[in-house]
Amino acid sequence: MPRSQRNDNFIDKTFTILADILLQILPTTKREREAFTYYRDGMSAQSEGEYAEASQNYYKAMRLEIDSYDRSYILYNIGLTHTSNGKHAKALEYYFQALERNSFLPQALNNMAVIRHHRGEQAIQQGDSEISEAWFDQAAEYWKQAIAPSPSNYIEAQNRLKITGRSFFLSE
Template structure:
């Protein structure tokens, strides 16, 4: 049974009904509509913590979806699942793929920076200061890109950049 027929949550059901209506009236081909249905089911499964089911739906959506922008969001969501499972290298690959398809995706840039910053902290704890600094520099570059795309977001990242001396005065203009 498709996930869209199983939701007990009123908000999820409302979203599903609206998505189904939009899907029916959208002037697009059957393949794109089917891709969207898998993507929608993937998001629903992901929200419920059903990561394996979400990944299956995202993989199917990727096989059907041709639009680069839509593919970038599918890859981004797959990256979120890998990151939440501690699979940081795979998450980084997926975030980078999503940015290649859609360079104006600040949330992917932010998540890349978060992973590099996390890896930098681990390296620092292990006494690998040179490696830590290199990872912090990588994090800073990605945060700067994210902040340029979404200046009102990522306030904590802006503060981190200032505190660590990795911020230029005009970086966020």
């Protein structure tokens, strides 16, 4: 049984019903509907912490989805599942692929910055302040790009830039 038919969450059920109605009303192909169903099931699994199941659904959606913009969101979500599993290098690959298809994904840029910031903190713990500074500089560059189109969405990023002494990156 598809995940969308076994959701216990009211919000997920509501979203599923509305999405199903839209899919019936809008002119879409069977392939597009099937891709969306896998994507929706992936999002549902991901929201429940079922990252392996989410990834499987996203990969199935990728095989069916041909629209570059829609693919960007699938790739972004695959990146999220890898981030959640601690596979940061793999996550970065998917965030880059998502940005290649849709350059306006500040959330991907933010996540790329968070991973770099995390690596900077790891370098500090390992006693390598020079490497940590390089990671923090890279994080700042990605945060600058993420913050530019929607500053109110990334207050925490702005705070991290201030904490690390990189708030000057925002004014460039």
